[in-house]
Amino acid sequence: MNRWKKIAALALATGAVLTGAMAPVSANAATETKVLEGVCKDPQTNQWHLYVNGKIDRTANTISKYENGWWKITNGDVDFDYTGVAKNENGWWFVRDGKVDFTANTVAKNENGWWLIREGKVDFTANTVAKNENGWWLIREGKVDFTANTVAKNENGWWLIREGKVDFTANTVAKNENGWWLIREGKVDFTANTVAKNENGWWLIREGEVDFSANTVAKNENGWWCIEGGKVNFDFTGAAENENGIWYLVDGKVDFSYNGTARWNGIDCQVIDGKVQYTDSGENKADYVWPLTGYKTISSSFGSRICPYHGQEFHNGIDIPAPSGTSIQACAAGTVIKAEYSSSFGNNIEIDHGNGVHTMYLHCSSLNVTVGQKVSQGDVIGYVGMTGDATGNHLDLRFKVSGTYVDPLTMVTPK
Numbered sequence: 001m002n003r004w005k006k007i008a009a010l011a012l013a014t015g016a017v018l019t020g021a022m023a024p025v026s027a028n029a030a031t032e033t034k035v036l037e038g039v040c041k042d043p044q045t046n047q048w049h050l051y052v053n054g055k056i057d058r059t060a061n062t063i064s065k066y067e068n069g070w071w072k073i074t075n076g077d078v079d080f081d082y083t084g085v086a087k088n089e090n091g092w093w094f095v096r097d098g099k100v101d102f103t104a105n106t107v108a109k110n111e112n113g114w115w116l117i118r119e120g121k122v123d124f125t126a127n128t129v130a131k132n133e134n135g136w137w138l139i140r141e142g143k144v145d146f147t148a149n150t151v152a153k154n155e156n157g158w159w160l161i162r163e164g165k166v167d168f169t170a171n172t173v174a175k176n177e178n179g180w181w182l183i184r185e186g187k188v189d190f191t192a193n194t195v196a197k198n199e200n201g202w203w204l205i206r207e208g209e210v211d212f213s214a215n216t217v218a219k220n221e222n223g224w225w226c227i228e229g230g231k232v233n234f235d236f237t238g239a240a241e242n243e244n245g246i247w248y249l250v251d252g253k254v255d256f257s258y259n260g261t262a263r264w265n266g267i268d269c270q271v272i273d274g275k276v277q278y279t280d281s282g283e284n285k286a287d288y289v290w291p292l293t294g295y296k297t298i299s300s301s302f303g304s305r306i307c308p309y310h311g312q313e314f315h316n317g318i319d320i321p322a323p324s325g326t327s328i329q330a331c332a333a334g335t336v337i338k339a340e341y342s343s344s345f346g347n348n349i350e351i352d353h354g355n356g357v358h359t360m361y362l363h364c365s366s367l368n369v370t371v372g373q374k375v376s377q378g379d380v381i382g383y384v385g386m387t388g389d390a391t392g393n394h395l396d397l398r399f400k401v402s403g404t405y406v407d408p409l410t411m412v413t414p415k
Contacts, residue, residue: 039066039078048078063088063100070100085110085122092122107132107144114144129154129166136166151176151188158188173198173210180210195220195232202232217242217254224254239264239276246276259401260410261288270411272355272401288331288412289378291361292395295322296414299394302407309344309389316405317360317398324365324393326384329377331359331397331412336373336381345396346388349381356403357411362396363388 035054036042042049049056050064050073058076063086065071072082072095080098085108087093093100094108094117102120107130109115115122116130116139124142129152131137137144138152138161146164151174153159159166160174160183168186173196175181181188182196182205190208195218197203203210204218204227212230217240219225226236226249234252239262241247247254248262248271256274263269270277270288290296300319307313330351337358338350347364365385375381386393399408 039064039071039073048080050076050078062086063090063093063095072098072100084108085112085115085117092124094120094122106130107134107137107139114146116142116144128152129156129159129161136168138164138166150174151178151181151183158190160186160188172196173200173203173205180212182208182210194218195222195225195227202234204230204232216240217244217247217249224249226252238262239269246278248274248276258410259399259404259406261413268413270355270357272357277355289329290412290415291329291331291397292320292322292326292384293329293415295320295326297321298409298414302405302409307389308391317362317396318408319394319396321392321394322384324383324385326393327380328361328364328382328384328395330375330379330381332357332377334359334375336369336371336375339367339369339371339373342388344389346390347382347385348388351375351381356401358400360396360398360400362398363390363394365393 036051037054038051039048040051041047050060051057056076060073060076062073063070064073070093072079072086074082078098082098083096085092086095092115094104094106095101100120104117104120106117107114108117114137116126118126122142126139126142128139129136130139136159138148144164148161148164150161151158152161158181160170166186170183170186172183173180174183180203182192188208192205192208194205195202196205202225204214210230214227214230216227217224218227224247225232226240228236232252236252237250239246239248246264248258249255250258254274258271258274260271261268262271262276264276264278267278297320298318299321300315302315302318305313305315332353334351334353336349337352338348341347345362347367349361349364349367349369351359353359361382363386364382365387367382369375369381384393384395397408399406399411
């Protein structure tokens, strides 16, 4: 009789019941027979299985524990080939090579989705942004939300989410339920105070967030912009203000090359290099008056022309015909810095009005002021004539702004 038969006989003689796999023991010691239970290794095949009452439970698909850890069971066998997320009655677990990895803090997947793992277990309470080897992901109730397109936060900041994943290439303005945010390389830049764009327009950013209450003029690296309701209004042309002053804008942008007039608070104001010259006290208002009352015809405009004396030239002023002796009035208050004769300009006057603006009055028949004299707006400073290079009685009126000639018609209106 072989030893297995002896064991069976001994068991029958003693009333013992044999179930499932048994570890071989001596033939005369029935008490050494062991019924396998839980996660055990088959002593004959060296395979690991989940045993229930000594039998492999082929219905089992779970996570079960042994003294060496927690194990993934597939159809009753320990599945050493499995890496993923699996569940038992205590939760969902991250498994590596068949065993729960309690050190894991990552985002891992199974057939139901991608899950946030904390210390080896799915954290269904988590609402955050978490990473794995493939990127950073938006977690909602423990699971990656691949439908999400928003801005979400974790302990490291706020992030732009596109289809559930942080887009580290993004430089834009994006929204969530709390507002619209400036994104730089995928992350909200809370230090930003600028004007930035997305597919919907250009926006004023204050401390990283679009300020929809703002109505101002704000700058970025491309210029200064008209902000209305937090957004750049590219259709705006006119004067607008910010904490630094009042500015003249064309198509939503400050035109720093503009020298002329603009209307502000019902007043026509002088504009120098894009900035409107206006104060509540009334100083620096444009109010430039036309120097020849009743004479508005322009016989030669600002720009290129053919002169009977000099041929092709650029005319730096405008010629206004008027009878000899007609009174010439100062366009604005200022100080006379020239009152002299030259062979080309004839009797001529130059007045400094401050803020870089000068006016010049050429070809006068005679002068009524001297150098250093203070004049008020409308004072008679000379009389129309044709001295110097002139072919008839007229006033050649010129404006200089910061040393550069500008078209007088951008500074004063004929009246």
